[in-house]
Amino acid sequence: MKNYSKSPVIKAPLRSRIFRIVSQQAALKNVRAFVIGGYVRDYFLKRRTTDIDIVVEGNGMDMALAVASVLKVNATLFKNFGTAMLRYRGLEIEFVGARKESYRSDSRNPVVENGTVEDDRERRDFTINAMAFSLQEEDYGTLTDPFNGLEDIRNKIIRTPLDPDSTFSDDPLRMIRAIRFAAQLEFTIDKDSFASISKNAERINIVSQERITAELQKIMASRKPSIGFNLLEESGLLSIILPQVAMLRGVETMEGKGHKEIFSHTMQVLDNVAAVSDNIWLRWAALLHDVGKPPTKHFDKDTGWTFYGHDFVGSKMIPAIFRNLRLPLGEEMKYVRKLVQLHLRPIALVNEVSDSGVRRLLYDAGENIDDLMLLCRADITSKNPQIVKRHLTNFELVSKKLIEVEEKDAIRNFQPPISGEIIMKTYGLPPCREVGMIKDFIKEAILDGQIGNNYDEALALMKQRAAELGLSEVGA
Numbered sequence: 001m002k003n004y005s006k007s008p009v010i011k012a013p014l015r016s017r018i019f020r021i022v023s024q025q026a027a028l029k030n031v032r033a034f035v036i037g038g039y040v041r042d043y044f045l046k047r048r049t050t051d052i053d054i055v056v057e058g059n060g061m062d063m064a065l066a067v068a069s070v071l072k073v074n075a076t077l078f079k080n081f082g083t084a085m086l087r088y089r090g091l092e093i094e095f096v097g098a099r100k101e102s103y104r105s106d107s108r109n110p111v112v113e114n115g116t117v118e119d120d121r122e123r124r125d126f127t128i129n130a131m132a133f134s135l136q137e138e139d140y141g142t143l144t145d146p147f148n149g150l151e152d153i154r155n156k157i158i159r160t161p162l163d164p165d166s167t168f169s170d171d172p173l174r175m176i177r178a179i180r181f182a183a184q185l186e187f188t189i190d191k192d193s194f195a196s197i198s199k200n201a202e203r204i205n206i207v208s209q210e211r212i213t214a215e216l217q218k219i220m221a222s223r224k225p226s227i228g229f230n231l232l233e234e235s236g237l238l239s240i241i242l243p244q245v246a247m248l249r250g251v252e253t254m255e256g257k258g259h260k261e262i263f264s265h266t267m268q269v270l271d272n273v274a275a276v277s278d279n280i281w282l283r284w285a286a287l288l289h290d291v292g293k294p295p296t297k298h299f300d301k302d303t304g305w306t307f308y309g310h311d312f313v314g315s316k317m318i319p320a321i322f323r324n325l326r327l328p329l330g331e332e333m334k335y336v337r338k339l340v341q342l343h344l345r346p347i348a349l350v351n352e353v354s355d356s357g358v359r360r361l362l363y364d365a366g367e368n369i370d371d372l373m374l375l376c377r378a379d380i381t382s383k384n385p386q387i388v389k390r391h392l393t394n395f396e397l398v399s400k401k402l403i404e405v406e407e408k409d410a411i412r413n414f415q416p417p418i419s420g421e422i423i424m425k426t427y428g429l430p431p432c433r434e435v436g437m438i439k440d441f442i443k444e445a446i447l448d449g450q451i452g453n454n455y456d457e458a459l460a461l462m463k464q465r466a467a468e469l470g471l472s473e474v475g476a
């Protein structure tokens, strides 16, 4: 460890009432307390944060209770972990006793002992997260930075404080955290730390899926998610945690013909979407839009490489991917599945931009039409500027037509003007096949433009179809 005695003293004002109270309580209990971790890092990065971690040389839960009683709020104790949390004016403050942790090679379980703040910092994940501000009266707010985290912040570097193999072995989730911080802060991972991630990637298997996915969501929410997913791919982690996306990497060549490299294309689509939308699920749809390509890849002498049906096959893969990642299986999953299934539709319309084709697309996409168009627009990537230009011109054409048809026909969130109820009442029917047939017939006629989207024309068609089916009206 370097000697920083000559470094200029850096002091943070730490004006919040909470810090003063912790400081007073620490003095009363005759223990040392520090603000540590994310709060200190974000102070220097000028990022807003509402999470404060306090490390106490003593019992974290006792300290939390003492502070909570001054603030007249409740503290939540996590007895199994010896930690406690309280909320105060939008802040979430976590208290932990300083620990010295070591792992025996014959066991995954740590041997945890009480330690000093110096011990505690050694077992933290990255140099930028191991800095602390003192809460002692005599040097209140003074930074201690044993691993030179401030310099790493200045140089935008993610680096483990100790030998990376040992830091990652203490908690393998840190391998993904390193990548998450690289994506979130747009930092570079130090060479040795990254080599260690590649070497130890398999160890991620002992981490719970929920923790992994929480980090993936943070990568997804970052300004340029490709930074994170490229690092996950490069390190070998992606093929363990999301093999369906890792498989997109690579180009196969047959008879001198290669296909587009789908992984880098996907990265570009993901960033394109992220540049125009914060919707995390639209970003997932971008990441997954081509997962059906590897299973449908085919080479033919005449047609070259094809991926027929990859939209359909890809959409079928979504539920299992969401289940494995423990992502929500309700509306969010259905939304991603739908966008993956429909992602080719707008551009496919280009060959024949008919009103009925556009109406069907509007009907199938429903309220997700705008997001689908964002995805489709983002999906136009090519190294050849001529191709991009041609596709964009076509895309604009479809977009214009969509607006026209929508204004005219109001198909989005379309409910056929004749409900099943009306059909059942008119013909004295219980719910049955005929009711569905008549309803579908009306819907198809509207989408095809044979009749307008209104009650009177739909009613006339209902009567015509019912007569064909041999039904008579009640009381007729």
Ligand code: CTP
Pocket: 036, 037, 038, 039, 051, 053, 123, 124, 125, 126, 129, 130, 171, 173, 174, 177
């Ligand atoms: N930490 C660690 N190893 C982990 C998780 C956390 O060493 N696997 C330490 C780091 O010092 C980190 C602190 O615990 O700064 C708090 O962790 P957490 O709240 O998860 O992350 P933050 O660094 O605060 O970042 P963010 O708020 O962006 O999640």
